[in-house]
Amino acid sequence: MLNSPECSFNLSLNDCTFKIKRDDLLPDFMGGNKVRKNSYILNSLPCLPDVIITNGGAESNHARVCALMAARLGIKCHLVLHGEEDKSDYLHGNKFFIESTNTEINYVNSHEIARTIEIAEKKYKSRDLDVFVIPGGGHSLDGARAYIAAVDELAEEPDYIIFPSGTGATHAGLLAGVKKKNWKTQVIGISIARQAERGVAAIDELYAPLCAELNIQHNVDDVIFLDEFTFGGYAKYNAELIKFIRELTSQTGVPFDPVYSGKALYGLTQLLEQSKIPAKSKVLFWHTGGLLNLQSARKVYDTNI
Secondary structure (H helix, E strand, O other), rough: OOOOOOEEOOOOOOOOOEEEEHHHOOOOOOOOOOHHHHHHHHHOOOOOOOOEEEEEOOOOHHHHHHHHHHHHHHOEEEEEEEEEOOOOOOHHHHHHHHOOOOEEEEEEEEHHHHHHHHHHHHHOOOOOOOEEEEEEOOOOOHHHHHHHHOOOOOOOOEEEEEEEEEOHHHHHHHHHHHHHHOOOOOOEEEEEEOOOOHHHHHHHHHHHHHHHHHOOOOOHHEEEEEEEOOOOOOOOOOOHHHHHHHHHHHHHHOOOOOHHHHHHHHHHHHHHHHOOOOOOOEEEEEEEOOOOHHOOOOOHHOOOO
């Protein structure tokens, strides 16, 4: 059973009490929420498959976690990655670890993902191998259920839970987990890329069936997904964000990255400065990991920002 540390968090804003949930410290592969989701997904199966197939971006944390998890479990992993293969000699975490596992990889355009997965699945099944397809990012009901269970780890009911929100399973699970406990906690996802219309829809396609499953009232308005702190899209950032991350890491001793946690933490401080989170609130920041993205964000190292 995975359980990450919940620690005090040295922020001095609005006289609030801050804690941080450190999923970045979960064991296995530095994968944060991807470890939680994929562990839950595989543990929910009656038996391990011979092959797992999944998809993601060329720099996907999810893909790296699946490749390393499969290697540890002694099963094969097949990745369908959208984007161009990086053929440079620059070694960074995701590329290095994925390639070290002898995972089979297809690099495709985004519109070719489904067809490529279908072809791979048929190939392995023709060899009498048991195949399981994990949705990209672990975006599934079992991926979300991992975060329903994670809410039970919290020591007390916070007034707010703030976290990076991406494909939606983490968000749906946290929201359903809070509702299951009858807490009044506001669950606020800070978008790391998507605009609100797409983001809310992806979250609710999991949140709605989870509410039915748990016999709790569903309301799409429960989904709070803020898209004003994306800095232009996935893995995009500027000098302001990098300066902010460096200052907060210096202040707190906690590492953050510019793709996931850094954007969410920036969003949190903006909400506090705008008094959208009242003074003296109990605020939990959920660190979902993604620190290896720093190694692929060359601009952080190659310029003076």
